[in-house]
Amino acid sequence: MKKLKLAVLQNEVADDHLLWIHACEERTDRIDWEVIDITRADWLERIRSGAFDGLLAAPPGWTTPFRVLYDERINILNTVCGIPVYPCLEEIQIYENKKNLSYWLMATRIPHPKTWVFYYEPEALEFLQKAAIPLVGKTSIGGGGSGVHILKSRAEAVNYVQNTFSSKGATLQVGPKWRKKGFIGRVIKKLLHPQEFKAKLQQYKFQRAEVQKDFVILQEYIPHDYEWRCVRIGDSFFAHKKIKKGDKASGSLLKGYENPPMRLLDFIKDVTGRRHFLSQSVDLFETADGRYLVNEMQCIFGQSDPYQMLVNGQPGRYRQLDGEWVFEPGDFNRHESFLLRLDHFLEILSEKQLEVLA
Ligand SMILES: Nc1ncnc2c1ncn2[C@@H]1O[C@H](COP(=O)(O)OP(=O)(O)O)[C@@H](O)[C@H]1O
Ligand SMILES: [Mg+2]
Secondary structure (H helix, E strand, O other): OOOEEEEEEEOOOOOOOHHHHHHHHOOOOOEEEEEEEOOOOOHHHHHHHHOOOEEEOOOOOOOHHHHHHHHHHHHHHHHHOOOOEEOOHHHHHOOOOHHHHHHHHHHHOOOOOOEEEEOOHHHHHHHHHHOOOOEEEEOOOOOOOOOEEEEOOHHHHHHHHHHHHOOOOEEOOOOOOOOOOOHHHHHHHHHHOHHHHHHHHHHHHHHHOOEEOOOEEEEEOOOOOEEEEEEEEOOEEEEEEEEOEOOEOOOOOOEEOOOOOHHHHHHHHHHHHOOOOOEEEEEEEEOOOOOEEEEEEEOOOOOOOOOOOEEOOEEEEEEEEOOEEEEEEOOOOOOOOHHHHHHHHHHHHHHHHHHHHO
């Protein structure tokens, strides 16, 4: 079969697309690829003249203007020009956009912490008069817990709403995290790699400029000691626990590797299958009465270990074979799972090629 031609889409963050390239380098027998910077003025011309079979996307998550740029341009490329993109458009549109994700979770009727988005200050303040406390205030963008505030009293919640709608706005708390596991080690590593250190400083600068003041996001508080981090890429499933440190499980880097319950895998299959998603991490809370509530969904996500799960100390994945969940030991998360994503995309594109030939 003819080699496929793919575009690796580069965004405004240096090196954000590198893992796609590392994955592509392992599949030179099946693909050719080119890197295209989607943030440049000539983005559409370059994609058109490349005549690509598919686009490998890594949406950015630092600031709203570049998130909007990405969503607009991917929409044109995928919907209007008809070029397949991985992850799919809808997955990209809810990525690092807690506001849009909350609409999506409501519309799909997937269980999640109740979330309210207010564009009018008086409406939000009125809501606060009767709302159950604590509440959680979130910025739409900003990972690692940087935009999340636990509002423990009504006064604190009122203050948060007023600040958000004032000229101050809701800002991200960014900077080196000494509470996170391995702080000293990370500092030494950054100092030994000046490029990485520079990139981190640039990221903080970008993120500090991010202010949200047009709307406020409030969420029901869900007591928890951990979040499940579940991953589905194609028909491979993984899950591990992220253990809470202080108020937040996100960004703690404390992992709990244990065999996940099979009903968790069923739940993830349902959540990701509703809209035929391709590649997702789903972070969720487990309530005291055993319900799963989806907190976050991300088509691209960090991976700090070489695997996504361990079962009896062995890395591997779960797949559903003839209706049964079967654990298969093996190395399925190379290049932070980008190789698994690429193989999934190649499978989809090859099926398309065959359809055209038929
Ligand atoms: N509704 C909630 N109730 C209680 N704690 C929450 C809630 N939402 C988030 N948290 C805590 O804050 C952390 C960060 O929030 P999250 O929504 O995951 O944002 P992000 O990871 O993008 O910063 C979570 O890992 C969780 O521990
Ligand atoms: Mg999170």
